[in-house]
Amino acid sequence: MTPSPDLSLVTDEADEQSHFDELIAAEQRIEPRDWMPAAYRRTLIRQISQHGHSEIIGMQPEGNWITRAPSLKRKAILMAKVQDEAGHGLYLYSAAQTLGITRDEMTQQLIDGTAKYSSIFNYPTPTWVDMGAIGWLVDGAAIANQVPLCRASYGPYGRAMVRICKEESFHQRQGFEILLTIMRGTDAQREMAQDAVDRWYWPSLMMFGPPDDQSPNSAQSMAWKIKRFSNDDLRQRFIGMVVPQAEILGVTLPDPELHYDADAGRWNTSEIDWTEFHEILAGRGPMNAVRLQNRRAAHEDGAWVRDAAAEYTRKHAARTAEVA
Ligand SMILES: [Fe+2]
Ligand SMILES: [Fe+2]
Numbered sequence: 001m002t003p004s005p006d007l008s009l010v011t012d013e014a015d016e017q018s019h020f021d022e023l024i025a026a027e028q029r030i031e032p033r034d035w036m037p038a039a040y041r042r043t044l045i046r047q048i049s050q051h052g053h054s055e056i057i058g059m060q061p062e063g064n065w066i067t068r069a070p071s072l073k074r075k076a077i078l079m080a081k082v083q084d085e086a087g088h089g090l091y092l093y094s095a096a097q098t099l100g101i102t103r104d105e106m107t108q109q110l111i112d113g114t115a116k117y118s119s120i121f122n123y124p125t126p127t128w129v130d131m132g133a134i135g136w137l138v139d140g141a142a143i144a145n146q147v148p149l150c151r152a153s154y155g156p157y158g159r160a161m162v163r164i165c166k167e168e169s170f171h172q173r174q175g176f177e178i179l180l181t182i183m184r185g186t187d188a189q190r191e192m193a194q195d196a197v198d199r200w201y202w203p204s205l206m207m208f209g210p211p212d213d214q215s216p217n218s219a220q221s222m223a224w225k226i227k228r229f230s231n232d233d234l235r236q237r238f239i240g241m242v243v244p245q246a247e248i249l250g251v252t253l254p255d256p257e258l259h260y261d262a263d264a265g266r267w268n269t270s271e272i273d274w275t276e277f278h279e280i281l282a283g284r285g286p287m288n289a290v291r292l293q294n295r296r297a298a299h300e301d302g303a304w305v306r307d308a309a310a311e312y313t314r315k316h317a318a319r320t321a322e323v324a
Helices: 007-025 038-057 059-063 072-097 103-111 129-146 155-183 187-206 218-223 231-249 274-284 288-301 303-323
Strands: 259-261 266-268
Touching (some): 038 103, 038 218, 038 288, 072 103, 103 288, 129 231
C-alpha cells in the first residue's frame, strides 16, 4: 500500500507562495516573520552578507591613509568615513541575521575565504589622492547600485540601505572635494590625480557586475524585486553621472571610445576587462591575501573583547538570578 500524500501541507505551501507573490506584486515588503521561498531567503542571505563583508573589508584601503592624511581636518573626515563603513557592515549583518544566519557564521565565512566581497577592495591605495578617487568613483558607484536597493522587497535590507545611502553621498562628495583641491594644485599633483582616476575608473565600472547576458541570477532577483535595474543599466547611469563631474574636475576618463550615442540613448564604451574581474573574484587580485590576513588578525586580536563581553553577560545573568 502506498501512503497517501499529505495534501494539507501541499495546499498550505501553495497558499503561502501565492500570498508571497501577491505581496511582491503589490510592492509590499516581506518581513522576517513572513513566509518566503527558500531560494529567496538563500539569495538574500548571500547578497546581504556579501554586501556587509564588502563594507568591512572596504575599511582597509582607506584605513591605510588615516595616519598619513595631510591635515587634521582631512584625518577627521577620513576617520569618520571609515567608521561609517563599519556601521554599514553592522546594519547589513543585522539585516542578514533576521534571515536565520548568525554573525559568527558570516564572520567565519569571511575569514576562511569562502565568502565573496566586492572585487574593488582588492586594489592597492598607494597615494593620498586615491582617497579622492575612491570617494568619487567607488562610493559613487556604490550609490548608483544602492539607491534602488532602498526599495528592495525585503524590509530590513531596504531600511538599512536608506541610511547607508545618505552616508554614501557624503563619502562621494568628500572624495570629489579631495580631487578638486588636488586639481587646483601643482602639475605634479594634477598628474597624481589623473593617475588615480586612471587606476580606479575601470574597477569602479566592474562594481556593477558582469554584463546582463552573463548575469544568470539577475532575472530572478528582479522578479523578486530585490534588484530593480540590470547591471548594464546601472553602469550606464553611473557613467552618465561621472562624465560631467570629470569635466568639472578637469580629469580625463581613461576610455578613448567613451561617447554618448544619442540615437541609442546609451554610452558607448571600450570593452571592460572581465578577465581581471574574474581573477580578483577568484582571490587572485593584488591585495586579496593582505585584506583577508588583516581581517583574520583583527578577529583574533578582538577575541578578548568578545570573551569579556560573554563573561560580563554570564556574571550579570547569575547576579540577576541570585537577586530573584
Ligand atoms: Fe558603505
Ligand atoms: Fe562609503
